[in-house]
Amino acid sequence: MSGIDLINVVKRFGALTVIDGVDLAIAEGEFVVFVGPSGCGKSTLLRMIAGLEEISDGELRIAGSRMNETPPAKRNIAMVFQSYALYPHMNVERNLGFALETARLPAAEIRERVTKAAKFLKIDHLLDRRPAQLSGGQQQRVAIGRALVRQQKLFLFDEPLSNLDADLRMEMRVEIARIHREVKATTVYVTHDQMEAMTLADRIVVLKDGRIAQVGTPMELYERPANRFVAGFIGSPRMNFLPGMLVREGEESVLSLAGGRHRLSAHDYAGDVSLGIRPEDLILGGGDATLEAEVLLVEPLGGESLVHLNVGDGRSIVAKAQGRPEIRPGATTVVGWNHTRAHLFDKDERALNPRGA
Amino acid sequence: MVRSATGRRLHRIAIYGLFAVVALYTLFPFYWMIASSLKSGQAIFDVTFLPDLKFNNYEAILSDGVFLRSLLNSLIVAASVVALSLGLAIAAAYALGRIDFRGRSPIMFLFLAVSMFPQIALLSGLFEMIRWLGLYNTLGSLIFAYMIFTLPFNIWVLTTFMRSLPRQIEEAAIMDGCSPLRIVRCIFLPMMGPALISTGLLAFIASWNEFLFALTFILTDENRTVPVAIALISGSSRYEFPYGAIMAASTIVTVPLIVMALLFQKYIVSGLTAGAVKG
Amino acid sequence: MATGAIRIGLNAKRARTAWLFLAPSLLVLFAVALWPLGRTFLFSFTDAFLTEPDIYAYIGLENYFTLFEDALWWQSVRNTLYFTVVSVSIETALGLAIALLLNAHMSGRGFMRAVILIPWSIPVVVSARMWQWMLHDQFGILNHVLKLMGVIDHGIAWTANPDLVMPVIIAVDVWITTPFMVLLILAGLQMLPKSIYEAASIDGVSEWRQFTALTLPLLAPSIAVAVLFRLLDALRMFDLSFVLSSNSDDTKTVSIYAREVLVNFQDMGVGSAASAAIFLMIAVVTAIYVTVFRLNRKLLGV
Numbered sequence: 043m044s045g046i047d048l049i050n051v052v053k054r055f056g057a058l059t060v061i062d063g064v065d066l067a068i069a070e071g072e073f074v075v076f077v078g079p080s081g082c083g084k085s086t087l088l089r090m091i092a093g094l095e096e097i098s099d100g101e102l103r104i105a106g107s108r109m110n111e112t113p114p115a116k117r118n119i120a121m122v123f124q125s126y127a128l129y130p131h132m133n134v135e136r137n138l139g140f141a142l143e144t145a146r147l148p149a150a151e152i153r154e155r156v157t158k159a160a161k162f163l164k165i166d167h168l169l170d171r172r173p174a175q176l177s178g179g180q181q182q183r184v185a186i187g188r189a190l191v192r193q194q195k196l197f198l199f200d201e202p203l204s205n206l207d208a209d210l211r212m213e214m215r216v217e218i219a220r221i222h223r224e225v226k227a228t229t230v231y232v233t234h235d236q237m238e239a240m241t242l243a244d245r246i247v248v249l250k251d252g253r254i255a256q257v258g259t260p261m262e263l264y265e266r267p268a269n270r271f272v273a274g275f276i277g278s279p280r281m282n283f284l285p286g287m288l289v290r291e292g293e294e295s296v297l298s299l300a301g302g303r304h305r306l307s308a309h310d311y312a313g314d315v316s317l318g319i320r321p322e323d324l325i326l327g328g329g330d331a332t333l334e335a336e337v338l339l340v341e342p343l344g345g346e347s348l349v350h351l352n353v354g355d356g357r358s359i360v361a362k363a364q365g366r367p368e369i370r371p372g373a374t375t376v377v378g379w380n381h382t383r384a385h386l387f388d389k390d391e392r393a394l395n396p397r398g399a
Numbered sequence: 400m401v402r403s404a405t406g407r408r409l410h411r412i413a414i415y416g417l418f419a420v421v422a423l424y425t426l427f428p429f430y431w432m433i434a435s436s437l438k439s440g441q442a443i444f445d446v447t448f449l450p451d452l453k454f455n456n457y458e459a460i461l462s463d464g465v466f467l468r469s470l471l472n473s474l475i476v477a478a479s480v481v482a483l484s485l486g487l488a489i490a491a492a493y494a495l496g497r498i499d500f501r502g503r504s505p506i507m508f509l510f511l512a513v514s515m516f517p518q519i520a521l522l523s524g525l526f527e528m529i530r531w532l533g534l535y536n537t538l539g540s541l542i543f544a545y546m547i548f549t550l551p552f553n554i555w556v557l558t559t560f561m562r563s564l565p566r567q568i569e570e571a572a573i574m575d576g577c578s579p580l581r582i583v584r585c586i587f588l589p590m591m592g593p594a595l596i597s598t599g600l601l602a603f604i605a606s607w608n609e610f611l612f613a614l615t616f617i618l619t620d621e622n623r624t625v626p627v628a629i630a631l632i633s634g635s636s637r638y639e640f641p642y643g644a645i646m647a648a649s650t651i652v653t654v655p656l657i658v659m660a661l662l663f664q665k666y667i668v669s670g671l672t673a674g675a676v677k678g
Numbered sequence: 679m680a681t682g683a684i685r686i687g688l689n690a691k692r693a694r695t696a697w698l699f700l701a702p703s704l705l706v707l708f709a710v711a712l713w714p715l716g717r718t719f720l721f722s723f724t725d726a727f728l729t730e731p732d733i734y735a736y737i738g739l740e741n742y743f744t745l746f747e748d749a750l751w752w753q754s755v756r757n758t759l760y761f762t763v764v765s766v767s768i769e770t771a772l773g774l775a776i777a778l779l780l781n782a783h784m785s786g787r788g789f790m791r792a793v794i795l796i797p798w799s800i801p802v803v804v805s806a807r808m809w810q811w812m813l814h815d816q817f818g819i820l821n822h823v824l825k826l827m828g829v830i831d832h833g834i835a836w837t838a839n840p841d842l843v844m845p846v847i848i849a850v851d852v853w854i855t856t857p858f859m860v861l862l863i864l865a866g867l868q869m870l871p872k873s874i875y876e877a878a879s880i881d882g883v884s885e886w887r888q889f890t891a892l893t894l895p896l897l898a899p900s901i902a903v904a905v906l907f908r909l910l911d912a913l914r915m916f917d918l919s920f921v922l923s924s925n926s927d928d929t930k931t932v933s934i935y936a937r938e939v940l941v942n943f944q945d946m947g948v949g950s951a952a953s954a955a956i957f958l959m960i961a962v963v964t965a966i967y968v969t970v971f972r973l974n975r976k977l978l979g980v
Contacts, residue, residue, distance in 0.1 A: 094570050096688040111686060115576035127567035131589040140585075141575035188575070414782050414936035421776055422793050428853070429796065431819055432808045466715025490804045491703040500693035502692040516963065519933040520957035523721050523940055523950045527731050547710045551702060579695045607800035607959065611933070615941055630921050642811050649804040658870040660799045664792040667799070671858070672865035 044105045044195035044228050045070045045092060052099035053252075060086050062252040062284055063100070070195075073222050073229045077239040077275070078249035085200055088232045089250070092121050092198050105194065118392070120189035121198040124205060126181045128173035128188075134160075135169040138187050160188045163217075176285070178211040186221065199231040203238065215241060236276050240264070248272050260389075270391035273318050279348065281318045281385070282359035288315045288386065288394075296398075299332035299388070300354050306381060307396040311388050318385035321348065324361035329378025335359075337373045342366050351377055363386075417538070429653070436646035456647035465620050466648060469628040476624055477606040481544045481599045488553035489544075489591075493583050495554065496561030507558070514551035518611055523548065529616055541618040541624065542564060545609060549602040556673045560594040561587065574620075597670025600663055605654065623640050625652045683823040715957070721950035728944040741951035747835035751952065753927060755959075761844065761931065765851045770853065770905055773859025778893075781867045791861070798857040810849045813837060839940060840928045844921040844970065847929050851918055854910070859904055866900025868891075902971050913960050931957045 046068040053061035061083045068074050076084040089095040093101060093114030102109045109117055127216070128137050135156055136143075142152045160166040161185045173181055182202060189197060199218070203211045217241055222229055233239055239246045240260045248255040248263065256268040260276075267273035273281045288297040288309060295309040299317065326349065335351035338358060349361045349369070361377055369375055386394040460466050495503060525544060534540040562585060572582045577592035588595075613624045623631075629648050632641060660667065686694075726734035745751050780790055797805065798972055812819050813836040821833035836846050870893065880889050917934040923929045936956060940949025 053960065092570075092574065094573065111688065112572050113691070121571070121574045123567040123571055125565060125567045127571035129564065129568065129572075129586060140572075144581060162619045188571075192575075250533065349701060402909075411784070414779065414784055415786075417779050418784075418786060418790055421779070422790065424853070425793050425797055425857075427742075428805075428808050428812060432804075433813055436809060448697070481844050487703045487706060490699040493779055494696035494699040498692050499695040500689075500696045502697075503790055506704075510707070513707055515910055516715065517881075517910075517956055519914060519916070519935070520718055520937050521711060521714040521952045522718070522937065523728075523731075524717030525710065525944050526716055526728065526940075527721075528709060528714055529955070543710060546706050548708060550710075555704060579699065604799050608803075610801070610803055610920070611937070614920075616935065626801040626917070629801075629807060630803045630917075642814075645807050647812065649807055651803055653800045656799045657796055660795045661792045664795055667795060668791065668861050668865070671795075671861055 043173050044110070044192075045072075046228065046230070047103040047105070047106075048087075048091075048100070050100040051087070051090065051097055051102060053083070053090060053095060054098040060252050061090070064252075064254055066247060066257065068228060068230065070228055071226050073231065073242060073244045074238040074247060075243035075245075076230065076232045076247050076249060077236055078255070079275070080234060082249040083252040084232045084234075085248045088198055088200055088230060091117075091230060092119055093117050095211075117196070118194050119195040119196045119198055121200065122185050122189050122190045122202045124201040126173070126185040126205075128181055128184055130173055132172075133169065134165065134171050134173070134176070134184050137184055138169075138171065138191050141188065141192050143168070145209075148391070154291065155191045155193070159187045162190065162221075163187045179214065181215055182206060182210075183217075185219070190221070190225070195227055197225075197227045197229040198230065201232055201234065202221075204234070218242060237278060240276070246276075248275060255381075266393070267318075267385065268393050269389040270316060270318065270393075271361050273385055273387070273393070277320055279321050279360050279362070281320050283316045283318050283387075284357065284359070286315050286317050288312055288357065299333070301356070303368075304331045304381075307392055309396055310384070311394050314389045316387045319359075319379045319383065320388060321360045321362040323379055323383035324359070324362060325378050326363055326367055327378070330380045332376050332378035335375055335377045337348065337369050337371050339371055339376055340367065340369065351375070353377070419611075429657075432457065432646050432653070433650050434447055434571060435627040436650045437595070441552065456643040460644050460647045460651070465623075466625075466628055468621050469623045469625045470651070472622060473607055473624040473626075476541045477603045479538075480606040481541045481602045483542065484546060484553050484602050485595060485599055486551040487550060488557050489583060489588065489595075491554045492557035492561045493579065493587065496558040507555075508561060510554050514548065514555070516547065518547070522611075522615060524610075526615070534614060536618040536622055538622060539610070541606075541613055544608045544612045544616060545602075547607075548605055553598045553602060556598050556670060557591070559595055559673060560591060593669070594673075595668060596663065597666040597673065600667050601670045604659070604667075607652075607656065614670055686811045696978060708969070718950045718953050718957075722954045724950075726946040726950075728940060728946045728949075731743075731946060735945075737947070740896040741947040742955070743865050745951045747954065750927060750930070751932075751935060754930045754932045757844070757929060757930045758915070758933075761848060761851070761915060761929075762909060765848045765855075766905060766908050766912055768848070768852050769859050769908060770901065772856050773863055774897075774901070776856065776860045776870050777863035777867055778889075780864055787962050791864070794857040794860055796857075797854050798861075802854060803921050805850065805854050806918050809853070810837065810922055813846065839928075841925070843923050843926050843928050847918060847922060850922065851912075851915070854918070855908065859908065862904035862907075863897065863900060866897050867906075867976050869900075872898050906964070906967055906971075909963065910960065913963065914956070932959070 050066050051061060051064045052059065053139040064087060076087060078084045080388075086095060090097050093109070093112065097110045104117055114191060120268060127139065132140065138156045138159060139152045142155060144366050157166065160169060163186060165180060165183045165187060167182075168176060168180060173184065174185065185202070202218070203214055206214060214236060231238075233244060243260055245257060245259055247257050256263060256272045263276045267276060270283070274283070284299055286297050289296045289298065290308070291311045293308055295306045295312070297304045297306055297315070297317065333353050335353045338350040338352050341348040341350070345347055345365070347363050347366050349367065350358055351361060351364055352358050359377075388394050434449070435455070436456050437452050439451065439455040495507060529535050529540045529543065532543070533592065534543060568586060569582060572586045577585065608626060608628045609624075610630070613627045614630070617623050626650070629645060629652065632645050632648065721731075721734070721736060722736035723736050725737050759824065776794065780787055800845065815821065815833040815835040815838065818836075819835065820836070821830070825833070833844070837843050874892055875888060875947045878892060883891070915931050916937070919929045919931050919934055936949055936952035939945050939952055943949075953967050
């Protein structure tokens with residue numbers, strides 16, 4: 043048993059509330075990613091689980107027992123830091139073995155565990171080097187190795203990849219996924235990069251202003267965002283939003299946009315809404331509903347292209363198209379979507395669903 | 400400013416000229432001290448600019464057990480003060496530099512204020528305290544008393560240095576199960592080399608040179624430190640001052656400091672400015 | 679925490695560690711500074727003698743009356759203040775000049791920095807002895823050179839002449855402590871941003887104007903801190919006068935006066951009163967200096 047339970051957890055710095063009542067249960071062996079814009083409290087929440095920040099209110103349980111007052115070292119947690127935080131005066135071998143040395147393990151066992159972890163991470167040829175002599179990616183591997191040798195049931199990652207360049211980030215992402223597959227430790231991973239969250243997580247926790255905006259599997263968050271914030275945050279390029287008005291007409295609801303009216307199945311809500319459609323769900327030249335648009339720019343990405351469109355009122359939206367569509371900037375075109383792929387949000391930015399759905 | 404080639408050359412010559420003047424002003428007294436110490440007997444009273452390389456004065460001063468003893472005393476005092484003040488200051492600096500607790504700022508202010516205390520204002524109270532501790536006329540009295548000017552300074556400088564060390568390294572150590580003591584000993588101490596060298600050197604120099612307390616708390620010759628020993632060397636009358644011996648003793652006391660100043664110039668300067676600029 | 683006394687928060691634990699780590703230093707500083715300071719003030723109201731400090735009676739302000747009626751005390755106060763003002767002024771001006779010189783980008787700069795560090799790092803007693811010998815009335819090198827140059831016919835008694843002894847002490851102090859000023863001001867100079875000088879040069883601002891309009895105002899905080907340190911040091915000057923002219927009333931500083939009463943005359947009461955008065959004097963000077971400096975800063979908007 044090494045699940046984590048957060049029960050109405052609150053963090054205050056003086057008068058400022060940074061975490062405002064978070065409830066969350068993380069199952070044993072699960073890979074959970076905290077994601078959100080900077081300042082949303084994701085790192086603070088992780089540091090509270092680690093024991094590096096005190097919990098102002100609420101309760102933290104690990105494997106069922108209250109941990110609020112337990113010092114970090116006794117929570118059976120290993121952590122990887124954004125800056126790697128390697129000890130600059132120790133070589134890789136000592137960096138890896140330091141926690142075990144601190145725990146007074148026999149030298150032979152320390153060596154065995156260090157060697158094993160180093161092999162696993164392919165850094166066994168670097169054991170004599172100092173951190174300053176390593177590349178960023180190698181330092182990252184050592185930092186992960188340092189957590190691995192402790193053989194804990196719980197892993198915390200605090201934005202571990204944000205200091206790496208794009209190539210290495212991809213490589214390490216795969217590596218972290220592999221480690222989780224093989225070690226099967228419960229993992230909490232903090233990032234501001236939704237792509238990392240989507241690819242790594244069993245479940246994603248989206249945080250905003252110290253509260254949970256939504257929890258769910260990557261596909262749940264992608265397919266059924268609970269609110270406009272999550273809809274905009276998950277997915278790249280961002281979801282397009284268009285303002286509109288929803289009116290009830292008999293057994294149907296009618297959505298009025300700047301470019302036309304669209305009949306939808308009945309909604310209980312009526313009033314101002316925003317319509318959200320992902321770029322990949324926009325269809326050039328077709329769909330259940332269409333708008334007239336002026337092509338602003340076509341960005342070819344190779345296999346696909348991003349088409350920037352002006353849909354009137356100076357509003358621009360982005361559509362993703364396969365290959366390289368035969369349209370030029372300045373041309374007028376029709377863009378459309380299927381109702382099943384459209385998202386509606388009320389004026390409080392909550393997702394709207396048709397009656398009965 | 401763009402100058403002509405001749406103008407630039409004149410400028411350089413002027414600056415090197417001034418360098419020479421400053422160096423002469425600074426170094427000539429040392430030259431004269433060493434030169435005088437190397438003249439034997441009455442030769443010291445003939446003003447000649449070149450020394451005659453006679454070591455009589457050194458033989459005299461070094462065969463005198465009292466001076467050697469005071470050298471050893473100075474060394475013991477200075478080394479103990481460095482060790483003790485650094486040990487205490489490192490612990491205090493960890494608390495003040497890394498932990499956010501109520502009372503931190505008042506304590507920083509207290510240390511700063513204490514470092515400004517004039518030594519004379521403590522003399523009678525310290526006298527009583529030293530007697531009460533049974534340290535009067537022992538080297539212990541000086542090691543104790545010198546804490547007043549070394550400890551607050553060291554704490555101040557090391558605190559600023561500690562604060563500049565990355566926070567995540569300490570947190571990594573906490574996660575690795577280190578106690579605060581182990582964090583300081585195994586993680587921070589090895590990272591603090593330059594700061595420790597600076598503060599240690601300054602504490603050494605200050606203790607080696609101190610005069611007022613050394614004069615007051617030590618009663619007998621065998622416990623004196625060198626500055627007092629040199630100050631108390633005297634002849635039978637004002638006109639028979641053993642200047643040769645005094646210059647030889649002064650040279651012996653000064654040489655280690657000059658070597659230190661030349662070797663560790665960078666560290667001494669950074670310690671001095673850290674204390675002043677950031678203070 | 680809400681649920682009982684056994685639960686000590688992590689922050690509280692950290693704070694407890696902090697106090698634990700601070701305790702030895704606080705204890706030592708209490709024993710070596712705060713307690714003695716308190717006792718000094720206390721003794722200043724008693725008739726204690728150094729030989730038996732345990733036996734004393736309170737005699738109110740009498741020690742202070744004795745002290746303030748002593749012309750020698752007032753002379754030592756005057757000496758100290760005169761010495762402080764003159765020596766610190768010269769050291770600041772000279773220190774600034776040498777710092778500017780050493781800031782020139784020339785090879786040999788590092789060597790020069792090491793050289794000027796030397797006078798500051800050796801014992802004041804040694805410096806005093808060195809200069810005493812160079813200033814010797816019969817055999818001193820200075821008189822010898824002056825005689826060679828035909829400036830004087832017979833040797834000047836530099837440290838015995840009441841009119842000369844104070845200037846001599848100041849001159850030696852300048853030699854000893856100017857390096858300190860140089861190093862602090864140099865550190866300040868090296869923190870100044872290079873780009874503003876480049877901008878000023880492009881704008882055709884003369885070097886002298888650059889110095890008065892840019893360097894001096896930007897350097898003011900560094901200089902002010904350095905001066906404060908020197909001020910505190912000069913006000914408690916002891917060793918230089920003690921060695922160079924121990925018997926002269928013309929260079930007796932307050933520190934020498936207080937120690938003389940305390941140790942030589944064994945009068946712990948009056949000696950402590952003098953010590954207490956020095957403490958207050960220095961505290962007042964520091965307070966005034968810091969206040970004026972802050973005010974200036976505010977006015978200048980630095």
